[in-house]
Amino acid sequence: MTDRPTVARCECGASAGPLGACVDYYHAVLAEEQGDPGMYRWHAVVVCAYFLQHPSAAHPKYLDGQYRQLQLCLDRGLDALLRVGARQVARNRRGTRPVHDLEPLSAYAPLPPGGPPRHFRATFRDLPVRDGSFVSDGHPAYGRRIEMIAEATLESWRSLQT
Template sequence: MVDSPVVGQCECGAVAGPLGTCVDYYHAILSEEQTDPRMYRWHALVVCAYLLQHPSRAHEKYLDAQFRQLQLYVDQGLDALLRVGARQVARNKHGARSNHGMEPLAAYAPLPRGGPPGYFRATFCGLPVRDGSFVSDGHLAYGHRVETIADATVESWRSMTPGAS
């Protein structure tokens, strides 16, 4: 397990929130997804954004694909990302190992070198939790907050590439 660089501060630069650091929020989200399957719609965004904001907790070989998945989301939306994910799961069930179904992600920029960025305008520590839930004000509101974190993650990584938008 990797410790946060500063007590009360995350690798992503965020200050701890009421639940603790981002890893505490991440585990709480994953736990709540188990009791609220409607939250699962945003699971891929949660995982990709969390690992890209905290790459020391990720397997380095997957970060590029996770960055490309977030770019696909930013470009085409959540439904497109879910379709690609479903296609990858289906391919894996049939034993297709070539390129792991990366064709839909090939058009997107690779993960920039020299990261991670030092700042993300939206992080997991900023997620509101009410009555022990991330969805107490509705699933769409939760989804918008997760999407904001995903957008901020792509934005910060892209800013590391000269001339990137």
């Protein structure tokens, strides 16, 4: 009997891709977005989706807010999420103690118990890299792929409720 090599699986259920595990894709996205304002617009969505797909790498107290932020983004759009983030930054710059204002997210469902899900139909490992870039086919295409990851993240977490 011949032993087959075990395919390493990421916490989200994805196997490694050309860049490695999801964490390698995540770090590559973070590095590239630093020099690309069009890509950086998606930073909050990238962070929220990554940590919800890989909660062992996250601080548990932030997961509910991240879950709600993804809902806000998919419900009202990226600009609405960016406005909420800008409002939070402005509040924290006023010399007061930094506090997370969850009021803009109160209309959205809380993080379902019983997670994390073990599979997502779209993960960071699925992001195509061409010519060393995640945006080689343009920012709109990159944004759609990040939205797909966000949708898949919410979908899998919501499936825990059934």
